[in-house]
Each structure stands twice: as structure tokens, then as C-alpha cells.
Amino acid sequence: MEAAVALLVVTALVVVLLKWGGRPHTEVRLHGGEAVVRRGTPPRALVHDLADIAKSTPQGEGRVLLSGAGSKVHIDIDGLDEGLAQRVRNVVRMHQERIR
Numbered sequence: 001m002e003a004a005v006a007l008l009v010v011t012a013l014v015v016v017l018l019k020w021g022g023r024p025h026t027e028v029r030l031h032g033g034e035a036v037v038r039r040g041t042p043p044r045a046l047v048h049d050l051a052d053i054a055k056s057t058p059q060g061e062g063r064v065l066l067s068g069a070g071s072k073v074h075i076d077i078d079g080l081d082e083g084l085a086q087r088v089r090n091v092v093r094m095h096q097e098r099i100r
Contacts, residue, residue, distance in 0.1 A: 062084070
């Protein structure tokens with residue numbers, strides 16, 4: 001009985017850690033020609049380059065979510081057209097080694 005409870009606790013802990021580990025650690029909103037960091041501490045150069053993208057299309061609005069680190073950065077982009085989304089992906093890939 002005690003072994004079953006211990007197994008249940010360990011399983012629940014693993015599930016929680018996996019779910020928490022996949023959560024985006026950085027959120028940047030692009031709107032009104034600005035890039036605003038909502039969560040996390042991305043590299044300044046990345047924020048500067050995202051701000052340049054936002055300035056080029058001040059009417060565009062969207063958000064960029066980053067999870068992972070280094071070469072394993074996962075990028076989720078909501079609300080931007082495909083052209084802007086590709087520019088954002090290119091910029092993030094340029095800075096990916098400095099993203100933690």
C-alpha cells in the first residue's frame with residue numbers, strides 16, 4: 001500500500017515538472033510599433049530587433065512566446081501575418097544561443 005502511494009506521488013511530481021518545464025518562459029507583445037516584454041528576461045539585442053520589426057508595421061499586433069534554451073528554443077507566434085512571423089523567427093534564431 002505504501003509503495004503504491006509513493007509511486008502515485010512520484011508520478012504526480014513528474015507530470016507537474018514536465019508540464020512546468022514546457023511552459024513559455026518569455027513573452028513579448030508587439031503592438032503600436034513597440035515590443036513590450038511581458039514575462040522573462042530576453043537578451044536586450046533580441047528585444048531591440050523585435051522593436052525594429054514592430055516599428056516597421058505599427059498596425060500589426062501579436063505576441064511571441066519562447067520556451068526552451070539555446071539551440072532548443074521553441075517559438076510560438078500569435079496574431080502576426082506570415083511575413084512578420086517569419087521575420088520574428090529569423091531574429092529569434094539569430095539570438096537563440098543567448099536565450100536562457
